[in-house]
Amino acid sequence: MKQYLVKGMVLSLVLAVALTAFVPIESYAASQTSIKKININTASLTELQQLPRIGEKVAQRIIDFRKENGKFKSTTDLLKVKGIGEKVFASLKDRITV
Secondary structure (H helix, E strand, O other), X not given: OHHHHHHHHXXXXXXXXXXXXXXXXXXXXXXXXOOOOEEOOOOOHHHHOOOOOOOHHHHHHXXXXXXXXXXXXXXXXXXXXXXXXXXXXXXHHHHEEO
């Protein structure tokens, strides 16, 4: 009888540890999906500066490019703006939309 009790306690402990191991993963996934995307066709200077690696000068270039060339047709059009290369684009592509 004692063996069954010990086995049950060990099984309960293993199950509890296994279940708690998945909580951070779910929390991380939920936090990643809750990031609000910024529309590069309508965003203000301040909103654009919320993007990673986008300061005031580059944000202003995005707005100027938009005024001169019309709306961006796709997010990759952002690569046409001076100061936005492949590395910068890669850091913000999941946070922008058109």
